[in-house]
Amino acid sequence: MRNSETLAGGPQLGRRSFLKASAVAGGGLALSMSIPIASRAMAQGGPAELNAFITIHPDNTITIIGKNPEIGQGIKTMLPMLIAEELDADWDSISILQGDTDAAKYGLQLAGGSFATPMNWMPMRQTGAAARAMLIQAAALRWGVDPASLRTEPNLVVDPASGRSATYGELASEAATVAVPDPATLTLKDAADFRIIGRPIGGIDSPKIVRGEPIFGVDTQLPGMIYAAYERSRVFGAKLVSANLDAAKAAPGVIDAFVVEGNGNAEELVDGVAILASNWWLANKAREKLEINWDNGEWADHSTARYAETARELMAAGEPQEVFATKGDVDGALASAAQVLEAEYHYPFLAHVPMEPMNCTALLREDGIMEMWAPSQTPQGGLQAVAGYLGVAPDKVIVHITRMGGGFGRRLTNDYMVQVAAIAKQVPGTPVQLIWSREDDVRTDFYRPAGWHKLRAGLDEAGELVSWDDHFITFDIGGGAFNPAVMSAEEFPAKYVSNLRYAQTKMRTAVPMGALRAPTSNAMAFVMQSFLDEVAHAAGKDLPTLLLQIVEGEQAEPTTMGFAGPQVGFDPGRLRAVTHKVLEMAKWGQPVADGHALGFGYYYSHQGYFAEVVEVSLSDRNQVEVHNVWTAGDVGSQIINPYGAMNQAEGAIIDGLGQALSLAVEIEGGATKQSNFHNYQLPRMPMVPQIHVEFVLSDNPPTGLGEPALPPVIPALTNALFALTGKRVRSLPIDTSLFA
Known part of the structure; x- marks a missing residue:
């Protein structure tokens, strides 16, 4: 009997999906498929071409393709685990290969948004189940028995009645000739029968990393390769007027230097000078000899101080540009409230600073193909950007996906790919590796936006929250589908307050902004949960009590279709479950050590x-x-890889603590003041606390873990500091002089 509950959990392969079997050289089975929801996203309504995910070799080993980019989130291990589980494979017999960029074969290849689990939970499992069904059918035909009478063990089809068995490798070539099953007819495993899903499995690349093997983008080596550095203006939005390149060209090891004209899109290519040399150090040193005249335009006087002053003026004026969420009578409820609280909150720009700086390798081949080796979170977007810049069809660009030394959202933007393509086209036939310095990486980021909030809350005589008002000062970053400088009209507690107003005013800026781990949420959690803690304190309660009262009696919202498939609506019951669990874990309400305090x-x-x-x-x-x-987290009914899950939760918490304690990007003279780890200090091992993680399983499809553990740790920290000192932290990073 088919597991109907599981089949309801996310995107699936349906009758419009395609599965195809083919024999591989030397014998064996290759199973291909398309993922409908992903291919629609990338092929604009057309079906994706068939692609091979599974290859079974005659020696009974199995190769599985990891389709999504690996940035340390464990996806190269996790997605193949789903396939291997339903294939009933022996995990020790499996090798995993990173797939190249190919939307037609693999659907959407993305590392971002915690989308990988909800988008692939069902399609990857169905792919494995289809291969297993074909192997059973092949064995049934060989033995002349009913396929329903057979079962599988790891890498083995077994006939219980006769005791016969055959390895997957022995059956693979025959399996390639049988009909591919309709995905809707597949029988998926019950969770109780999982052997691989739910098993702690180390990262497939971890041994290679420990051994120092060259698997990252910056490790790419090609015969005859030369190295590039790229000099841009430090002032955002500046234009190159003139450049004297003679001294740089004469520097040791330099092969050439030339001006590159930008295309007006900071997410692709800004004006600059490329320097090519026999090694990167020499190319980077030669930048010091460049004489460039920049037109900084109107942006040269922009600064963090100016933005803050403007934000204060806008909040004081009290007239927002736009009200984007409203219900009830906010002003009336505030006027009649027994108690009104007001507070202003601020958070800064933040940089991504992954350990591996931006880099990419490109070769313009003799056949006109631009071949690239790219550590990108959105390699398909990078391919399209490069093709657009070069003015060629997308099939004239090949992008090999490399492992990344971190991303955190920075590698969602592919400017470094377009830069190296612009350089490589000037030296056809010669591979070029562009590497950014750490200073480039810090000063040329797409930053988490800064923001300012003026909040008001009204309480009635019983201490109940009756009104909520937020005037949000943010930035206008222009067009685009995703703006990380805005907040949702449903930002908690919007749905549960009778009188509410969310308004915003946008300031102009040339500072480039983008998604950073848990985009938007990493800022809004600090503001909303901190102010809710103020409300709770004023009402004589603690924050968890207030939250539970706010959602008391509220029911789960309906499921809707979203980008990653069915989007389970917000469920107050899941809020209650994780709240109760973490209070139990932390022994909330019991005495703590002298000089210590807890925050939620x-x-x-x-x-x-x-x-x-x-x-x-x-x-x-x-x-x-x-x-x-x-920390207590609910990401659905199944933790696919407990090792990966713990790594993601712990890493997110450390990230959040680092943001709260020390991180801020400041703008001076239209440029980033910070330049390296000496003045942008990431968390170090001595400051890492004991982290205790437990997962609360719920009857919901599994979802991603790259981001949701980060946001709540920041307000939990600042609320703990209030409990300890009586002083409110309303601006990040935390200024310890507040506690003097």
Whole structure:
């Protein structure tokens, strides 16, 4: 009997999907498929071409393609686990290969938004189940028995009645000739029978990383390769007027230097000078000899201080440009409230700074193909951008996906790919590797936007929240489908307050902005959960009690179709479950050590529900010391790879603590003031607390884990500091002079 509950959990292969079997050289089976929802996204309504995910070799080994980019989130291991589970494969017999960029074969190839799990939970499993059914059919034909009488063991089809068995490798060539089953007829495993899903499995590339093997983009080596550095203006939006390149060309090891004209799109190519040399160090050093005249235009006087001053003026004026969410009578409810709270909150620009700086290798081949080796989170977008810049058809660009040394959203933007394509086209037949310096990486980012909020909340005589008002000062970043500088009209607690107004005013800027791990949520959680803690304190409650009261009696919202398939509506019951769980874990309400205090934070983002408690103290020098973080998360019915899940939750928490304690990008003279790790200090091992993670399983399809654990740790920390000191942290990063 088909597991109908599981089949309802996310995108599936349907009758319009395609599965195809073919024999491989030397014998064996290759199974191809298309993922309908992803191929629609990339092929604009047309079906995707067939693609091979599984190859079964005669020696009973199996190769599975990892289609999505790997940035350290474990997707290269996790997606093949889904296929291997339903294939009933022996995990030790499997090798995993990274697929190249190909929307027609693989559907959407993306590392971002915590989309991989919800988009692939069913299609990857159905692919494995189809191969298993074909192997059973091949064995049934060989033995002249009913396929229903056969079963499988790891890499083996077994006939219980006769005791006969055959390995997958022995059956593979025959399986390639049988009819491919309709995905709707497949029988998927019950969760109780999982052997691979739910098993802690180390990252498939981890041994290679430990051994120092060359698997990252920056490790790419090609015969005859030369190296490039790219000099841009530090002022955002500047134009190149003139450049004297003679001294740079004369520098040791330099092969050439030339001006590259931008295309007016900061996400693709800005004006600059490329320097080519026999090694990257020499190319980078030669930049110091360039004499460039830049037109900085109107942006040269922009600064963090100016933005902050303008934001204060706009908040004081009280007239927002736009009201984007409203219900009830906010002003009337505030006027009649027994108690009105007001507060202003601020958070800064943030940089991504993955350990591996931006880099890409490109070769313009003799046949006119631009071949690239790219550590990109959106390689298909990069391919399209390069093709557009070069003015060629997309099939004239080949992009090999390399492993990435982190991304956190920075590699969603492919400017470095277009840069190296612009350089490589000037030296056809010669491979070019462009590497950014750390200073390039910090100063030429697509930053998490800064923001300012003026909040008001009204309480009635019973201490109930009756009104909520937020005037949000943010930035206008121009067009585009995704704007990380805005907030949702449904930002919690919008749905549960009778009188609400969300308004915003946008400032102009040339500072490039983009998605950073848990985009938007990483800022909004700090603001909303911190102010809710203020409301709770004023009402004589703690924050978890207030949250539980706000959603008391509220029911789950209906499921809708979203980008990643069925989008399960917000469920207050899941909020309650993770809240109760983390309070139990942290022994909330019980005494803590002298000089210590606990704070609570909750947030729902990227379909994940997380509640967290932070334990803090202050050192003799008033430095914040975080001792413990307890986190309870609900990301659905199944934790696919517990190792990967723990890594993602712990890493997100450390990221969030780092953002709260020390990180800020400042703008001076239209440029980024920070330049390297000495003045943009990421979390170090000594500041990492004990992190305790537990997952609350719920009757929902599994969702992603790359992001949702980050947002609540920031307000949990700042709320803990209030509990400890009585001082409110309303601006990030935390200024410890507040506690003096």
